[in-house]
Amino acid sequence: MGIAFSLIGSLAACGGGSDQGAEGDGGQVTITYARGKDQTQTTKKLIEEFEKEHPQMDIRFKEMPSDTGVSHDQYVTMFSGNSDEIDVFDLDVIWSAEFAQAGYLQPLDRFIQKDGIDLDKYVNGAVKAGRYNGKQWTMPKFVDAGLLYYRKDMVDEEDVPKTWEALTEQAEELKGEQGTSFGYVFQGKQYEGLVCNFIELIGAYGGRVLDEQGKVVIDSKGTVEGLRKLREMAQSDYVPGHVTAITEIETDAIYSEGQAVFSRQWPYHYAKMQEDGSDVMGKVGVAALPQGDAGSTAALGGWMTGINKNSKHKKEAWELIKFMNGAKGQKISAVDGGLAPTYLPLYQDEDVKKASPLFENEEFIKGVKSAVPRPVSPEYPKISDIIQVEVSKTIAGEEKPENAVKRMEQKLKKVVEGG
Template sequence: MKLWKSALGIFLIGALAVFLAACSNSDSTTEQDNPDENTDTEEASDEKEEEVTIVYARGVDTTGSNELIIEAFEKEHPNINVEFREMPADTGQYHDQLVTAFSSQSSEIDVFNGDVIWPAEFAQANYALELDRFIERDGIDMAAYFPGTVASATFDGKQWALPQFTDAGVFYYRTDIVKEPPKTWDELIEQASKLKGEAGTEFGYIFQSAQYEGLICNAIEFIASYGGQVVDEDNNVVVHSPETVKAIKKLQEIVNSDFVPDNILNFQETETENAWIEGKSVFARNWPYMQASSADEERSKVVDNVAMTTLPSGDAGSASTLGGWMTMINRYTEHPEEAWEFAKFLSGPEAQKIAATEGGRAPTLRDLYNDADVKESSALFANPDFVEVLENAVSRPVSPIYPEISDIMQIELSKALTGDQSAEDAAKNMQTKIEAAMNE
């Protein structure tokens, strides 16, 4: 009897295994079938009306400008349909999803938006299509874009992406408290500790210093404003320099001062924005989008009292970290020509204008800042200071191993800011660790 029972058990387990295997098999076959069917129908329609559908992936867009751009493109190119694929708003998760798709050489996505720090990585990993031949053929003038945005899409002497919209760190101040915004970091420290507490403020200065990518953006601004660099043009690591040490020391001085919130080491963009629109701080560093939230009467308590300008200077002038997004094409796309048409359109003046006027996104084409409609859509775009910030924005290290460099810098800088190590040690450790990572 017992024997029978165990025999039955084994039989059941076996049956289950076969069943599971069958399930997974049928799954994979349907998955394999589907793209084939798609391409079949596409090819069939190619012959008839030459109609092609390309898939465009980007993060969540809440402004609605994306649909308008796609509409405008489809009107201009009736034979190309654009299917929009919404990706996670979290840049890191979006990156990991793309990388998973591309490392299996999926042709599912044709055109996608990439963060400014991705081109080198995607180029080396063979995920992105190089655009030089297309650019040359269609005579795209790369000099019309801001130099920083073009540089961050250049790797190994080739162009891997077109700049779509840009972002740079900017300095905010309260016009009801501050007469003259600080010109240097030292002036900032002086003014912040003096003005803190006026007009209901609790803090003098807020910025981003949690252990995450935003810390790198803030640190690069300090380092560049004191004349330091992380990686130079020839790909040498030069972070261990007196300039960088001085910059990290200044950053430490601000973090340890009494005019920043006690939990400044926890601040990301959201915390900064919340404190700012609550009217809790005199000065802040954030991306340009905070101008719009400051002017939002529903949420903000500081409407009409906010102005923005360039960040304070160190010994070598003012520097802003470049952010923003690029248009890239999947190397494994089945429709390179159509994908290029769309990518060109996305980064062209027409689409950038829609994105600027409808979505509040800063164009990467210099000329658009002279366009009346663009100027009218936002006080920011009409502000010559902002254009100057974009013109001088510094990019983060352009390297295929950027994620690793960022990881190293986040840890070492965070340790310096919590007081676990000195500025000197932080610079030295970054130097040796980034060098080791690059030589591997």
């Protein structure tokens, strides 16, 4: 998601050639905003509109690598060295607690309270993703949530499965019809995408990894039931035999070739299925993920924005966040960039509704509202690794769900609680 390299030069020029963080003639303040690569012109427009409203401020844009892992490591290197090169930066939803614990972020609570920001108007799961140890460290920018896609030419809207049991039944029944080979496809490879599928399944049956206090509570009936359902699907004949090697990329290919009836994917999948060359153009519907005994749960994805603890211009940095992550900025991101807002009132905005069919789709909005963050913990990378290994073994048929859950409980307690 990135901006043209020419933008970096032009924005630097806007700073009048001053050093980062310096105040020039007339009290001008230059701050640096960093985010990953942006293929749209959204970032450029956000900065232009902000500078129009704040003529005393110049924003220098620093483009980070498109690989989120590389960006993460570069941020860690900068911030661990107490660098003030960057003032404002975007974070993956799973980084907030880690960066807060490490001392890289400035708490935002006093800014939020001073300006009367109503966090209840934002996607609850996204707000929670930025909260750690009783403080709000980041503000939600845009959201991703797991969704169920279905073939409209094969399944009527009123017949879209509402439960995981119904999905498995229809997947088995419909596979092979109208040139399909599979009833359902999801991300089963041992990587972060598998964690998302796991969180969704166990959440649907009442399972959780951590409670609100950060205590490990994964060993529960709901977790076992959700993992059992995930394993059942992975071991079935209605999903690809190589499902344990499938990521979002393979999911896109399988579905665009018309090989599957249903798929679990992120919001971008909808537009991709409408591209030239897709065999399912105009044939794809979207719905919230199916329910289990405890309802429907979608894994939260997306990005947040925070302030570098070492920034010399925290007040000005907050003004940029307030604009970008508020109603005006998120509307620009939605209309020009197709990014799903975390500011819920925008789903009633006519311009936003016109920007993407998803933004006026009640099932999509339901999925966004039900999205839950992955475990909010500074130890998340280790938590994810443990879950990936144990869930991967289980869906491959190498381990029983109840045994895998007990082992995850033991390993996670050592990492999270030191027990």
